[in-house]
Amino acid sequence: MPTEYSGTGDPRRTIDLLWGVHRRRRGPRPSLSGEQIVAAAIQIADREGLGGLSMRRLADELGVTAMSLYGYVPGKAELLDVMADRAYGEITLPGVPATTWRARLAALAQQHWTLLLSHPWLLQISASRPLLGPGMTALYDAELTAVDGLGLTDIDMDLIVSLLDDYVRGAARGAVEAAGAQDRTGMTDQQWWETYGPLLAEVLNQASYPVAVRVG
Amino acid sequence: MPTEYSGTGDPRRTIDLLWGVHRRRRGPRPSLSGEQIVAAAIQIADREGLGGLSMRRLADELGVTAMSLYGYVPGKAELLDVMADRAYGEITLPGVPATTWRARLAALAQQHWTLLLSHPWLLQISASRPLLGPGMTALYDAELTAVDGLGLTDIDMDLIVSLLDDYVRGAARGAVEAAGAQDRTGMTDQQWWETYGPLLAEVLNQASYPVAVRVG
DNA sequence: TTTAATTACCCTACGCTGTAGGGAGTTACG
DNA sequence: CGTAACTCCCTACAGCGTAGGGTAATTAAA
Numbered sequence: 001m002p003t004e005y006s007g008t009g010d011p012r013r014t015i016d017l018l019w020g021v022h023r024r025r026r027g028p029r030p031s032l033s034g035e036q037i038v039a040a041a042i043q044i045a046d047r048e049g050l051g052g053l054s055m056r057r058l059a060d061e062l063g064v065t066a067m068s069l070y071g072y073v074p075g076k077a078e079l080l081d082v083m084a085d086r087a088y089g090e091i092t093l094p095g096v097p098a099t100t101w102r103a104r105l106a107a108l109a110q111q112h113w114t115l116l117l118s119h120p121w122l123l124q125i126s127a128s129r130p131l132l133g134p135g136m137t138a139l140y141d142a143e144l145t146a147v148d149g150l151g152l153t154d155i156d157m158d159l160i161v162s163l164l165d166d167y168v169r170g171a172a173r174g175a176v177e178a179a180g181a182q183d184r185t186g187m188t189d190q191q192w193w194e195t196y197g198p199l200l201a202e203v204l205n206q207a208s209y210p211v212a213v214r215v216g
Numbered sequence: 217m218p219t220e221y222s223g224t225g226d227p228r229r230t231i232d233l234l235w236g237v238h239r240r241r242r243g244p245r246p247s248l249s250g251e252q253i254v255a256a257a258i259q260i261a262d263r264e265g266l267g268g269l270s271m272r273r274l275a276d277e278l279g280v281t282a283m284s285l286y287g288y289v290p291g292k293a294e295l296l297d298v299m300a301d302r303a304y305g306e307i308t309l310p311g312v313p314a315t316t317w318r319a320r321l322a323a324l325a326q327q328h329w330t331l332l333l334s335h336p337w338l339l340q341i342s343a344s345r346p347l348l349g350p351g352m353t354a355l356y357d358a359e360l361t362a363v364d365g366l367g368l369t370d371i372d373m374d375l376i377v378s379l380l381d382d383y384v385r386g387a388a389r390g391a392v393e394a395a396g397a398q399d400r401t402g403m404t405d406q407q408w409w410e411t412y413g414p415l416l417a418e419v420l421n422q423a424s425y426p427v428a429v430r431v432g
Numbered sequence: 433t434t435t436a437a438t439t440a441c442c443c444t445a446c447g448c449t450g451t452a453g454g455g456a457g458t459t460a461c462g
Numbered sequence: 463c464g465t466a467a468c469t470c471c472c473t474a475c476a477g478c479g480t481a482g483g484g485t486a487a488t489t490a491a492a
Contacts, residue, residue: 162386
């Protein structure tokens with residue numbers, strides 16, 4: 001698991017990649033671009049999950065060797081960062097904002113939710129890493145704008161959009177889990193309960209969780 | 217990255233481990249116990265993060281070889297699951313609950329928050345996996361009990377505690393990130409802004425995010 | 433135009449990971 | 463007692479991220 005973090009590579013290199021800055025260089029013409037690599041990586045992650053994304057696999061997809069990618073990307077951690085930011089960039093911000101702050105926030109939350117469901121790996125990447133890229137910054141800015149001018153302090157505004165984002169993420173996590181449970185275990189819900197139900201009933205009877213059992 | 221999921225091992229084995237069921241067996245006396253292994257794994261994860269936890273490393277700590285662990289644990293994914301549930305079991309539930317539902321929920325959220333800060337790896341593990349173990353079930357039950365009897369439907373009760381848990385997780389994520397940023401990058405905040413600030417300013421000027429810049 | 437510098441790409445290799453397979457020794461049950 | 467079951471170890475495999483070095487290509491400088 002790429003649990004590691006950035007910071008090892010050249011900062012300028014990473015930021016250029018994040019923000020799509022192109023600099024003139026001297027050597028032979030590159031056969032790829034950072035954008036191509038990130039796009040291909042996102043495709044793989046969408047299709048096969050984050051676990052299916054390796055540097056070799058990605059390089060194969062692009063017709064190069066694994067080590068060639070390191071000319072475009074400082075390392076895998078940074079690639080994941082940029083992937084996440086690019087995905088967030090898919091959110092289309094409303095040109096003409098809705099009239100009420102509630103409608104504005106709801107529209108953004110809806111888009112955020114849709115995004116997380118179509119790129120479930122975002123939940124894993126951003127589990128412990130924020131990032132200052134154009135995609136995430138744009139969403140953050142739009143959310144703040146939605147509650148701007150209501151007389152709230154900046155801190156309260158930040159608290160509100162954080163709460164909303166956290167809830168969207170949590171709800172998406174549940175939805176993704178529910179959607180993928182069958183694929184992962186290879187069982188239908190019914191099969192699962194037939195297998196685990198009796199075993200769980202055995203232990204749940206001893207230590208009683210009255211309300212949880214009722215609601216669950 | 218252990219992005220993989222459970223389901224491969226014997227379900228009974230996993231559930232027994234989760235719930236601490238001991239069955240009489242035939243062979244030689246085991247030199248370890250599942251609890252010992254989980255406890256050692258949690259210690260390593262606390263000290264060195266989830267990235268520092270490998271089966272070999274854990275086995276070394278316990279004085280056995282890596283493959284010996286597989287007699288106690290079906291695989292690493294299941295070990296992580298049980299670690300998470302055990303950690304959640306650390307939450308001490310209030311024997312005499314507070315008088316208002318708000319105070320009850322706040323107390324639980326406070327404990328949840330403290331737990332996540334002392335075991336930051338929980339945020340990574342539970343990024344996409346819920347689990348029906350005693351620890352998490354106990355917290356879930358306590359949270360539901362806190363809002364029970366207020367005339368809410370079961371569904372609303374579940375929604376409320378989910379929202380609260382999601383927010384706690386999100387806030388803890390921010391706090392952990394803030395606390396660990398310096399360790400990971402090896403920079404103080406000031407150094408970080410001196411390095412990245414000019415680069416960011418360069419790109420932020422072109423695409424303007426007025427509100428985000430002001431609040432940030 | 434020639435020359436020197438810089439870059440892209442490939443190949444090889446290292447240390448790491450989770451874990452499958454099989455053998456040797458230990459314990460409890462029939 | 464014999465045998466089945468169990469624990470532990472050793473070896474090994476395929477895969478991972480990525481460091482190092484060599485060669486060909488291209489462009490900036492002379």
